[in-house]
Amino acid sequence: MPQAVVLLSGGLDSATTLAIANDRGFQCHALTVDYGQRHRAELNAAARIAKALQAFEHHIFPLDLTVFGGSALTDKTIDVPLAPSTGIPPTYVPARNTIMLSLALAWAETLSSHDIFIGANAVDYSGYPDCRPEYIAAYEKLANLATKATVEGRALSIHAPLIALSKAEIIRRGAALGVNFALTVSCYLASDDGLACGQCDSCRLRRAGFATAGLPDPTCYR
Amino acid sequence: MPQAVVLLSGGLDSATTLAIANDRGFQCHALTVDYGQRHRAELNAAARIAKALQAFEHHIFPLDLTVFGGSALTDKTIDVPLAPSTGIPPTYVPARNTIMLSLALAWAETLSSHDIFIGANAVDYSGYPDCRPEYIAAYEKLANLATKATVEGRALSIHAPLIALSKAEIIRRGAALGVNFALTVSCYLASDDGLACGQCDSCRLRRAGFATAGLPDPTCYR
Numbered sequence: 468m469p470q471a472v473v474l475l476s477g478g479l480d481s482a483t484t485l486a487i488a489n490d491r492g493f494q495c496h497a498l499t500v501d502y503g504q505r506h507r508a509e510l511n512a513a514a515r516i517a518k519a520l521q522a523f524e525h526h527i528f529p530l531d532l533t534v535f536g537g538s539a540l541t542d543k544t545i546d547v548p549l550a551p552s553t554g555i556p557p558t559y560v561p562a563r564n565t566i567m568l569s570l571a572l573a574w575a576e577t578l579s580s581h582d583i584f585i586g587a588n589a590v591d592y593s594g595y596p597d598c599r600p601e602y603i604a605a606y607e608k609l610a611n612l613a614t615k616a617t618v619e620g621r622a623l624s625i626h627a628p629l630i631a632l633s634k635a636e637i638i639r640r641g642a643a644l645g646v647n648f649a650l651t652v653s654c655y656l657a658s659d660d661g662l663a664c665g666q667c668d669s670c671r672l673r674r675a676g677f678a679t680a681g682l683p684d685p686t687c688y689r
Numbered sequence: 690m691p692q693a694v695v696l697l698s699g700g701l702d703s704a705t706t707l708a709i710a711n712d713r714g715f716q717c718h719a720l721t722v723d724y725g726q727r728h729r730a731e732l733n734a735a736a737r738i739a740k741a742l743q744a745f746e747h748h749i750f751p752l753d754l755t756v757f758g759g760s761a762l763t764d765k766t767i768d769v770p771l772a773p774s775t776g777i778p779p780t781y782v783p784a785r786n787t788i789m790l791s792l793a794l795a796w797a798e799t800l801s802s803h804d805i806f807i808g809a810n811a812v813d814y815s816g817y818p819d820c821r822p823e824y825i826a827a828y829e830k831l832a833n834l835a836t837k838a839t840v841e842g843r844a845l846s847i848h849a850p851l852i853a854l855s856k857a858e859i860i861r862r863g864a865a866l867g868v869n870f871a872l873t874v875s876c877y878l879a880s881d882d883g884l885a886c887g888q889c890d891s892c893r894l895r896r897a898g899f900a901t902a903g904l905p906d907p908t909c910y911r
Contacts, residue, residue, distance in 0.1 A: 526756065528756070530752055531751075532795060534748065534750070535795050535796050535799045537799030561794070561795045561799050561837075562791055562792075562794040562795035562835060562836065563795075565794060565795075565831070565832075566792065566795060569784055569787040569791045570784075570788065572784040572787060573754060573783045573785075573788060576783035576784060577757045596834065596836055596837060597835045597836070599834070602831070605827070605830050605831040606831055608830075609787070609824070609827040609830075609831045610787075612819075612821070612827050613818060613819045613827075614783065614819070615777055615783075615818060617818070
């Protein structure tokens with residue numbers, strides 16, 4: 468059974484990605500990064516999802532990005548916007564996906580795994596530069612130069628199966644694979660017990676996704 | 690004064706790199722990653738070097754790679770070889786440079802810096818895949834796609850000024866810039882007070898470098 472490292476944030480995209488990796492026959496090693504995110508509830512959500520989707524193992528890796536700050540998610544003095552904005556929003560965390568993929572790469576190489584999954588999406592997303600297909604392609608190229616992979620003649624793949632799907636399509640896909648979205652937390656301002664604000668960018672995209680998909684939204688709003 | 694993030698391990702290559710970044714007129718933010726390396730003495734060395742070379746600030750970032758292991762530097766059950774070997778040696782740490790560059794990228798972006806320095810070298814080195822020029826070029830491409838840089842029309846540069854130099858050339862360059870190599874620690878098996886084994890790959894390259902450069906080797910061997 469081939470092994471894969473799956474980045475699992477605790478939101479609905481990464482939960483669906485884990486279900487897809489399972490469905491493709493991988494033994495999944497789920498990796499969650501505790502980077503000091505404001506919405507701590509997603510860490511508990513990730514643990515619940517890893518268990519429900521029967522990840523082979525789940526590791527929560529501490530890596531404190533609050534020392535750099537620069538984002539509404541890692542610096543509590545920067546507000547999370549509650550209305551749509553243009554450009555890259557303040558919830559963007561500098562180099563977050565690059566750091567998380569790099570940790571996944573380290574783990575994959577020690578496992579002799581050649582497959583990494585990430586739930587990046589470039590359709591119904593917040594405009595983060597590190598969610599675009601050209602970014603994922605560049606990371607895959609880098610990963611192959613960075614590691615023993617090319618030396619050993621076996622290529623590493625960065626799988627981003629949601630990259631071109633709408634939020635509604637992601638939800639339909641996850642539902643078809645049995646993902647229990649009630650376990651997931653997307654809200655940037657989620658309370659510690661996982662209640663969502665219903666107003667942030669992430670809540671808006673999620674709510675509209677369920678509406679468009681024609682599926683009941685299991686999110687608990689406060 | 691432009692700002693740069695400089696990766697500083699505590700060895701002679703990164704010390705020379707910091708001196709070069711200073712010489713090029715950058716205000717230097719030195720970043721050392723405490724990844725659980727066996728040779729803890731290099732962390733103290735990094736602090737000494739940052740002070741001696743007057744880095745604007747120095748941050749030691751904890752990020753425990755021993756949880757993944759897979760290297761003689763992060764897993765004490767794997768021996769550091771004391772004789773030359775072929776291929777990628779067991780001291781290779783999976784994805785280490787990728788992780789360290791990614792943290793540097795996060796810091797650079799929060800500082801609005803567009804310049805990152807790394808002391809990677811592909812001449813007198815241990816054959817690690819993430820020290821090759823093609824790897825550095827791929828990382829620079831990735832960094833520009835990963836961040837606000839391209840969106841804002843200002844490119845990020847990954848500087849690897851030692852990439853094509855021999856160890857002797859690095860030592861001559863550092864000496865000319867006033868680096869006190871007695872402060873640096875290269876040995877993979879350095880004792881906590883920084884005494885070198887004189888036998889590991891890193892010690893062999895360093896010792897031969899001083900001999901070829903015709904400069905006194907200030908290393909304290911045990």
